[in-house]
Amino acid sequence: MRLLFKLIVLVAAVAGLAAAAVAWMPIPLASSPLDFHIERGSSLKSVARQVNEAGVKVPPLALEMLGRVTRSASMIKAGSYEVHEGVTLWALLAKLTRGDTSQGELAVIEGWTFRQLRDKLDAHPDLRHDTAGLSDADLLRRLEIPESHPEGLFLPDTYLFDKRSSDIELLRRAYKAMQTRLAQEWPLRDAGLPYRSPYEALIMASIVEKETGRAEDRPMVAAVFVNRLRRGMLLQTDPSVIYGMGSAFEGNIRRRDLLTDTPYNTYTRPGLTPTPIALPGTAALRAALHPAASEALYFVARGDGSSQFSATLDEHNQAVNRYILKRAPQ
Numbered sequence: 001m002r003l004l005f006k007l008i009v010l011v012a013a014v015a016g017l018a019a020a021a022v023a024w025m026p027i028p029l030a031s032s033p034l035d036f037h038i039e040r041g042s043s044l045k046s047v048a049r050q051v052n053e054a055g056v057k058v059p060p061l062a063l064e065m066l067g068r069v070t071r072s073a074s075m076i077k078a079g080s081y082e083v084h085e086g087v088t089l090w091a092l093l094a095k096l097t098r099g100d101t102s103q104g105e106l107a108v109i110e111g112w113t114f115r116q117l118r119d120k121l122d123a124h125p126d127l128r129h130d131t132a133g134l135s136d137a138d139l140l141r142r143l144e145i146p147e148s149h150p151e152g153l154f155l156p157d158t159y160l161f162d163k164r165s166s167d168i169e170l171l172r173r174a175y176k177a178m179q180t181r182l183a184q185e186w187p188l189r190d191a192g193l194p195y196r197s198p199y200e201a202l203i204m205a206s207i208v209e210k211e212t213g214r215a216e217d218r219p220m221v222a223a224v225f226v227n228r229l230r231r232g233m234l235l236q237t238d239p240s241v242i243y244g245m246g247s248a249f250e251g252n253i254r255r256r257d258l259l260t261d262t263p264y265n266t267y268t269r270p271g272l273t274p275t276p277i278a279l280p281g282t283a284a285l286r287a288a289l290h291p292a293a294s295e296a297l298y299f300v301a302r303g304d305g306s307s308q309f310s311a312t313l314d315e316h317n318q319a320v321n322r323y324i325l326k327r328a329p330q
Contacts, residue, residue, distance in 0.1 A: 005064065006121075011326050023062075023066050023088060023089040023093075024088050024089075024090060024092040025088060025089070025114065025226075026086050026088055026094065027056055027057060027058045027083075027087055027089055028057040028086070028089065029055060029056060029060075029083065029084075029085055029087070030054075030055025030056075030057065031055060031056065031208030032083075032084050032085035033082050033083065033084050034054065034055050034056065034082070034084075035054075035080060035081070035082050035102060035163060036050065036051060036055070036056065036080070036081055037050070037054075037079070037080045037081070037085075037163065037164050038050055038051075038056030038076065038077070038078050038079060038080075038096065039078060040078040042076070042078065043059070043073075043077070044063075044064055044067045044068070044073040045064055047063070047067075047076050047096065048060035048061070048062075048064045048067075050086050051063060051092070051148070054294045055099055056083065056092065056266075056270040057099040058089055058092070059064055059257070062089060063089060063092070063093065064220060066089055066090070067093060068091055070093065072097045074078075075097040076093075076096045076097055077097070077098075077099035077101070079099060079101035079162045080101050080102050080126075080162050080164050080165075081095060081096065081100070081101055081102055082102035082104075083095070086197050089108060091129060091316065094243070101162050101163075102162075102163055103160045103162060103163065104124065104126030104127065104160070104161050104163045104165075105122065105158060105159070105160055105161075105188050106124055106127075106158070106159050106161070106170065107157075107158045107159075108120075108154065108155070108156045108157055108158070108159065108174060108279065109156055109279075110129060110156040110209055110278075110279065110280065110281035110283075110284065111156075111209050111210055111278050111279065111280075111281075112156065112278065112279050113151065113243070113277075113278055114150045114151045114152075114153075114154070114277070115152060118131065119277065121167040121170070121171070123219045124167070126161075126163040126164065127161070127165065127166070127167045127170065128164050128165060128166045128167065129167055130166045130167055130168045131167050131168055131171070136149075138169070142168060143168065143171060143172055143175060145175060147199075149274075149275040151206070151275045151276045151277065151278070151279075152178075152202050152203070152205075152206045152275065152276025152277070152278065152279055152280060153175055153178055153202075153276075154171060154174035154175055154177075154178055154182055154279055155174050155175075155177040155178035155279075155281075155282075156279050156281045157174070157278075158179060159173060159174065176310075178202075181282060181285065182198045182201075182202065182285070183198075185201075185282075185285055185286060185289055186198040186201065186289070188289065188291040189201065189290070189300065190289065190290050190291070193226065193289065194226060194229040194230055195288075200272055201288050201289055202280065202285070202288075203273055203275065203276050203277075204222065204225060204226075204259035204272065204275050204288040205276070205284040205285040205287070205288040205289075206276035206278045206279070206280045206284070207225060207235070207237055207239065207240060207273070207277060208221050208222045208225070208280065208284045208287050208288055209278055209279075209280040209281060209284040210237075210239035210240075210277060210278050211225075211237055211239060212284070212307075213289075213301060213305035213306060213307065214305045214306050214307075215283060217306060217307050218283055218284055218287035219287045219290065219292035220291075220292045220296060220299070220307070220309050221287070221299065221307065222287040222288050222290075222291035222292070223291040223292040223293070223294040223296055224294075224296050224297060224298065224309065225237070226288075226291045227295065227296065227297050228270070228297060229272070231297075232270065233266060233297065234266055234268075234269075234270055235271075235272070236266055236267050237266050238253055238258075239277055239278075239280065240264045240265070240266045240273050241253060241257055241258060241262075241265050241266065242265060243264050243266065243273070243277040243278075244262035244264025244273075245257060245262070264277065280287070280314070293306060294309065294311075295311040295312075296309040296310060296311050297310070297311060297316075298310045298311075298313065298315070298316035298319075299316075300316065300319045300320050300323055301323065301324075302321065302323050303323060308322075308323060
């Protein structure tokens, strides 16, 4: 029995030395950099297998032994990881226990439509595409969003996420971010604005977002539309008409398009559109809630991204003549 005990101790010592030697040697990788994913709730044995199957050419038993010797088996965190050529077993285990996960990134741009956002999500290689095949209505139900239309409900920002995480979770974060921003900004709004709810302010912000060529013009653009609402004037904003045309829009808006009634045609219907027409950013929302102090009722593009604002129709016609008609082909 004493001899057997000594033999066991010797084998354990040799194994420990072998594990220590292996722990400091670079691990062969199937490619570099190499991405792999550890599933939530995985045991140390399962982690070792997942790492090996992903292309980290280390015997699963070696990672298991090192995890047990260092008592870090229960400290490994789920998520996506990236390793590079030259990584050692020790460095790999340290990365797993720190939760040093690799992240994907998606920039959601102000002025995108929800359709564009879904297209970007569908094409992103680092996301799990759980929304594929879902209608917008089904998606809203999955996200437990009470609104019946998704447009404008998701805050433009740059979102970081664990690779292979669900696109539904990213949308949930963007929705919550917009709700938080509305809750912060709505109580600070200027007095006397013609909005009955934060949602109507969001609609206005989306129109301001689509109509603004330069960031500094947003408060003036908002002032024009707020002034028109207050006077009962039609908003007459081309981006809303284009939105209402959907896939029928071919790149140019024509006079007959302005006369064809849709729920989003602000040349034929008074007031705000029934929903936002794009994803507005924070700056557009603040402009909608704090429009410039101005009597302007009209604006026209100058051709350099900025706009010329006018308080009367006569001034506006002069601006059109100066900035539009004089640029037309002779």
